[in-house]
Amino acid sequence: MTTAAAMASLVVMGLIAIFLFVKAWPAMHQAGWHFFTRFQWDPDGAPALYGVASAVYGTVVIAIIALVVALPISIGTALYINEYAPRRAQRILVSLVDLLAAIPSVVFGLWGRDVLNKPLSDISAFLYKYFRFVPIFHTKALFFGNSFFVCGIVLALMIVPIITAISRAVMAEVPRPYCEAALALGGTKAGMIKEVIFPFSKGGLVGAAMLGLGRALGETIAVALILSINGNIMTNILAPGGSAIAGLIAVKFGEASVNGRSALLGAGLVLFLLTLVVNLVARLVVTRSRPPKGATK
Amino acid sequence: MSTASVSGAPRRPRTFGRREATELIAPLAIAGVVTTVLFAITPLAGPVGFVIVMYSLFIAQYYWYARRTHGVKAGVDRAVTVVISSAAAFTILPLVFIMGFVVAKGAKSLTWGFFHHTMEGVAPGAPASAGGAFHAIIGTLIQVALATFICVPFGVLTAVYLQEVRGRFVPLVRVIVDAMSGLPSIVAGLFIFAVWVVGLGQGFSGLAASLALGVLMLPTVARTTEEMLKLVDPSLREASTALGAPQWRTVLRVVLPTARSGIITAVILGIARIAGETAPLLMTSFGNDRANPTKTLSEPQESLPLFIYRQITSSQGASVDRAWSAALVLVAIVLVLFVVARVLGRTRPAK
Numbered sequence: 001m002t003t004a005a006a007m008a009s010l011v012v013m014g015l016i017a018i019f020l021f022v023k024a025w026p027a028m029h030q031a032g033w034h035f036f037t038r039f040q041w042d043p044d045g046a047p048a049l050y051g052v053a054s055a056v057y058g059t060v061v062i063a064i065i066a067l068v069v070a071l072p073i074s075i076g077t078a079l080y081i082n083e084y085a086p087r088r089a090q091r092i093l094v095s096l097v098d099l100l101a102a103i104p105s106v107v108f109g110l111w112g113r114d115v116l117n118k119p120l121s122d123i124s125a126f127l128y129k130y131f132r133f134v135p136i137f138h139t140k141a142l143f144f145g146n147s148f149f150v151c152g153i154v155l156a157l158m159i160v161p162i163i164t165a166i167s168r169a170v171m172a173e174v175p176r177p178y179c180e181a182a183l184a185l186g187g188t189k190a191g192m193i194k195e196v197i198f199p200f201s202k203g204g205l206v207g208a209a210m211l212g213l214g215r216a217l218g219e220t221i222a223v224a225l226i227l228s229i230n231g232n233i234m235t236n237i238l239a240p241g242g243s244a245i246a247g248l249i250a251v252k253f254g255e256a257s258v259n260g261r262s263a264l265l266g267a268g269l270v271l272f273l274l275t276l277v278v279n280l281v282a283r284l285v286v287t288r289s290r291p292p293k294g295a296t297k
Numbered sequence: 298m299s300t301a302s303v304s305g306a307p308r309r310p311r312t313f314g315r316r317e318a319t320e321l322i323a324p325l326a327i328a329g330v331v332t333t334v335l336f337a338i339t340p341l342a343g344p345v346g347f348v349i350v351m352y353s354l355f356i357a358q359y360y361w362y363a364r365r366t367h368g369v370k371a372g373v374d375r376a377v378t379v380v381i382s383s384a385a386a387f388t389i390l391p392l393v394f395i396m397g398f399v400v401a402k403g404a405k406s407l408t409w410g411f412f413h414h415t416m417e418g419v420a421p422g423a424p425a426s427a428g429g430a431f432h433a434i435i436g437t438l439i440q441v442a443l444a445t446f447i448c449v450p451f452g453v454l455t456a457v458y459l460q461e462v463r464g465r466f467v468p469l470v471r472v473i474v475d476a477m478s479g480l481p482s483i484v485a486g487l488f489i490f491a492v493w494v495v496g497l498g499q500g501f502s503g504l505a506a507s508l509a510l511g512v513l514m515l516p517t518v519a520r521t522t523e524e525m526l527k528l529v530d531p532s533l534r535e536a537s538t539a540l541g542a543p544q545w546r547t548v549l550r551v552v553l554p555t556a557r558s559g560i561i562t563a564v565i566l567g568i569a570r571i572a573g574e575t576a577p578l579l580m581t582s583f584g585n586d587r588a589n590p591t592k593t594l595s596e597p598q599e600s601l602p603l604f605i606y607r608q609i610t611s612s613q614g615a616s617v618d619r620a621w622s623a624a625l626v627l628v629a630i631v632l633v634l635f636v637v638a639r640v641l642g643r644t645r646p647a648k
Contacts, residue, residue, distance in 0.1 A: 002462050005454030006470045009477050009519070012512055016480075016488045023491040076384020084381060093385065095639065100392045102635050104573020106602045107624045110609055111395050114402075114617065123345055157391045164388065188374035211479065218481025220576035221602075225609060246483045246576065253580050261490075268487040272480075279479035283472065 016272060024266035027259055035266060040231040041248060043260040052267050054233050058148065058244040059271070062223065063216035065152025065237065066159055070216075071209050073156070074163035079193060081164075082171055094168075101161035109225035112154035117226065120153060121145035124238040141239035146228040148237040151244070154226060155216045163212040166286065170204030171197055203289025210282030218275045223247035245271040324358035356380070396628070403625025406618040411626075416599075417587035425615035430623050432588035433604035436503060437630075439593050440582065440600055441572055443507035444514055449564055452518030453553075456563075459519070460526040461548050478516035485512045486577025494581065503598035506582035510574060514567040521566055525559025526552060558641050565638040569631050575602035601627045 027043065028035050031050060038051025081093050124144035132138045174197050182192040198205075224247040227240075234242040249264045249271075256264055332351040335341060341350065356376055364372030406425035414429030455474065459467055489509040493499050529552050537547040553560070578584075583597035584607050592598070601623055608620035 002454045002458040003464055003466070005451050006458035006464070006466065008451045009455060009470065009473045009515060010466075012488075012515070013473055013477060013480075015492065016484065019488060019491040019496065020484075023495070073384050073387050076381045077388045080381050080385035084378065085385075093389070096389055096392060099632075099635060100388065102569050102573075102631050103392075103395060104575070104602055104624075104627055104631065106573065106575040106605045107395065107399060107628060110605060110620055110624055111398055113609070114621075115394075115398055119345065122343060126343070126346070160388050188370050190374040190377035191370065193377070214479045218479070218483070220481065220483040221606060224576075225606070246481055249483055249487070250576055250579055254583075261495075265487055265491060268484050272484045275479055275481055275484075276476055279476050280472070282479075283475045 017269075020265050020269040020272060024262055024269050027262035028266045030259070031263070035263075036270075039233060041243070041252065041263075043263040044257050048259065050263050052245060052270055054231050055243040055245045055248045055267060056270065056274075057233055058227075058242040059217055059246070059274075061148050061234075061237065061242070062151045062155060062227075062244055063213050065148060066155035066216040067209060067213050069153060069156035070160050070163055070212055074160050074208075074212070075167050075205065077160070077164045078168040078171060079197075082168055083189060083193065083197075097161050097164050100157070101165075105158065105219060105221045106225075108154055108158055109222035112150065112222055112226045116154065117145045117150055120150045124149055128238055135235060136237050139236040139239040141241075143240055144238050146226060146240040148227070148234060148242050151223050151226050152237070154222050155219050158219060158222065159212040159215045162215055163208050166208035166211060167201070167205050170201045170208060170286070170289070173204075174200040201289070204286050207282045207284075207286030207289060210278055210285065214275050214278040214282060217278060218246055218271060220246035220250050224250035245274075320362060321359070324355050324362065327358060328352075328354035352383070399621065399624050399628050402618075402621040403623075403628075405621070406615065407622045407625060411619075411622055415586065415588050416604075419586075421611065421616075422614040425618040425622070428619065430601065430604050430619070430626065432585065433599040433601045433623065434626065435588055435590050436582070436585075436598045436600040437572065437602075437627075439590055440503050440506045440510060440598070441568055443504060443593070444510035444571060445564060445568060447507060448511035448514040448518060448567065452515050452563070452567070453522050453560060455515070455519040456522035456526055457548055457553075459523050461544070461552060474516050474519050477512075478520065480513070480516075481576075482509075482513055482574050483576035483579075485509045486580045488512065489577070490580040500595070501581065501583035501597040502595055503582050503593035503600075506578050506598065506600065509577035509581045510571040513574060513577065514571045517570045518563050518567040521563035522556075522560050525556045525563060528559065529555045562638045562642040565634050565641070569634040569638065572631055572634065573602055573627060575606050578603045579606075601630075 027050075030048070031038070034049075035051050037053050038049060039054040041050050041055070042048065043050045077093075077097065081090055081097075085093055121144040124147065127137045128139065128144065178196050178200070179192055182196050183189070187195070223244050227242060227244060227247055229243050229247060229251055230241045231243060232241050245267050249267055252260065253264055328351045331354055332347060335350065336347060341347075356379055359379060360372045360376040363375045408426060410426065411429040412434070413431050414427075415432040416428045416430075417432075419428035455470065458464060459470060459474075486509045489505050489512070493505050493508060494501055499505065533551050533555060534547055537551045538544075542550070578600060582600060582603065584603050585597045585599045589596050589598060605620045605623045605627065608616040608623065
């Protein structure tokens with residue numbers, strides 16, 4: 001009986017793949033390979049033209065921005081908790097980071113849209129003014145905000161907790177005698193981190209980053225609320241516009257027709273497979289990088 | 298070089314005395330003054346720019362002074378300490394900001410009416426005092442309760458399988474549960490939509506939402522329960538087995554009761570995880586303007602996250618104010634669950 005219950009997760013994951021595929025097939029079949037190459041999303045037009053190209057592109061770009069911002073902050077936070085904080089502060093900090101993870105994404109979205117969008121638009125204007133020779137900051141639009149950049153920043157805050165938690169666990173497994181030896185030999189804490197902790201936990205940190213990436217890829221509501229979705233491939237990250245799979249599904253689902261919903265299920269299938277691959281590889285990396293003696297945490 | 302070997306008297310390398318405090322505060326003050334002057338006489342402007350310039354100036358001085366007195370390594374060490382500490386501050390800062398805004402903006406239009414009115418018949422442009430989230434609060438309670446009811450047996454049994462039964466499929470199940478914990482919530486919604494709403498023709502309902510939430514809750518409950526079962530003293534199991542109890546009886550009578558508070562923690566953490574989920578509800582419970590607790594199985598139903606989302610996107614008149622109020626209620630609920638889980642989690646199972 002416990003075996004049967006344990007298989008429930010397996011069955012559910014299998015059913016997700018099967019059902020999404022079956023229900024998405026009509027729309028995917030109708031669009032053919034264009035489902036993966038077309039930018040616009042108009043499943044109810046005549047002719048119906050739709051594809052996930054710009055949505056996949058946007059999803060990946062936002063997730064990468066989020067990761068680039070979140071990774072140094074998370075590893076820094078993890079190091080602070082593990083190596084610098086006094087014992088009592090440690091527990092409080094861990095609770096606070098967990099609390100950040102518990103804030104609903106719709107609240108992040110509301111905050112990002114109502115509060116954070118304005119100052120980030122000002123920063124966007126600054127980046128445009130002085131760094132527009134960098135391609136990703138170059139735009140013809142005169143407006144900033146509701147962009148990949150704003151979404152990326154908000155998503156970064158949302159994935160900091162998971163990256164912090166996992167890199168903390170990974171870095172705590174570095175054999176303590178090595179760290180102490182480094183300090184005893186007259187090394188500084190910074191030197192110990194660079195020469196002992198990072199080499200030992202490199203693999204695990206890569207895995208933690210990838211798990212954060214997986215979360216960022218699948219984040220829906222914050223993106224749906226912040227990004228002003230259009231079908232363009234945006235080469236700059238500052239101007240409003242662009243698309244993302246999960247956000248697209250959330251925004252278009254309510255008003256979609258039968259074919260539209262089938263197409264959105266297809267987009268969901270793409271997202272499912274994308275996150276599944278990223279997460280499985282990440283777990284593999286984390287598990288592989290552990291010291292051989294079956295430490296579990 | 299650590300500070301001890303350079304400055305004459307032997308001293309513990311990581312003490313933080315008056316001298317260290319001066320070395321910290323002086324560059325901070327200088328950076329503040331210089332930046333203020335700089336922003337007054339040059340075209341530089343804006344609070345974000347101010348913080349960045351001041352921060353860079355501070356680190357540069359802090360590094361330079363330590364380097365002059367204690368050598369390069371000490372300088373680098375200090376700079377790294379500052380950067381790492383500010384990373385931690387940068388993680389906590391958004392939390393403070395979000396909580397502050399939710400409380401300030403949410404409390405503004407939160408009245409008692411908000412808790413016992415619904416949105417039925419409220420005109421789109423009506424002020425925030427009209428209408429409320431009664432139906433959404435009821436919906437959230439029902440859907441979360443149902444999801445818990447559906448999910449917990451599977452979650453606990455999965456944990457028992459992983460930790461107690463240790464069957465052949467443990468590695469596989471563990472991988473799948475891990476993969477499931479990274480499942481985008483909207484995909485869970487699409488799945489229930491494909492299977493239940495259109496596949497079985499059940500239509501949008503609160504129950505459909507509960508099914509999707511149950512899928513999302515499963516990995517949290519399973520993994521946390523597993524961790525809690527690990528804490529049960531093995532000698533209890535051995536004693537039970539030595540008395541001739543079969544394994545199912547040991548698990549049912551000894552292991553699970555011992556880990557009870559841990560399992561409750563796991564369930565509460567699972568609830569906190571799903572109570573704020575919005576994305577899967579868009580395609581399962583769909584949303585409603587009136588309270589319909591008795592039609593949970595057959596009618597579209599509102600819930601707090603969905604209420605927030607719908608109020609934001611309708612963006613007419615005072616609807617965003619209502620969204621902030623609902624956000625305050627939702628965050629308060631999640632916070633209470635979180636604290637309860639922490640307090641329960643602190644009491645370790647009896648030995």
